[in-house]
Amino acid sequence: MAPTDEKTTGAPLTGGCMCGAVRWELSAPPIGAAYCHCTRCRRRTGSSVSVSALVAADTLTITAGEELLRAYAPESGWHKYFCGECGSAVLTRNPEDASLVGMRMGGFDGDPGVRPAFHQFTAYAPAWAPVPDDGLPRFEERADYAKLAEAAERD
């Protein structure tokens, strides 16, 4: 999966986990990004909200530490991959659609270019961290990630 595509000219988008054992790069910019306020993300991150950037799976290369990646696979929903050494959330995969991967946005080394386009699972935001009044669309439950592609086309 070497990034040899013509669209990959320019600096690759890189990132990794906290301890640095897991490293990855993207051969193309993310499709979009979103805030998630769901209970799983709250528990998973120990924080109030998570931000993930949706990428095409064939643009992602794990350049180091792939053997350290461990997955938590809930009965429903996306499988959550984290570094087995430091526990950092790295990415999430849809078991029903291998074409898309959600990169945990805090893992990017630099600015991935995209900005979160909406908030999902706002009904589950904790009282101590209400959804900010930032003008972005809000969805009480899951938002269709296809909306990211639609939003990207509108911009």
Ligand SMILES: [Zn+2]
């Ligand atoms: Zn790590």
Ligand SMILES: [Zn+2]
């Ligand atoms: Zn979530």
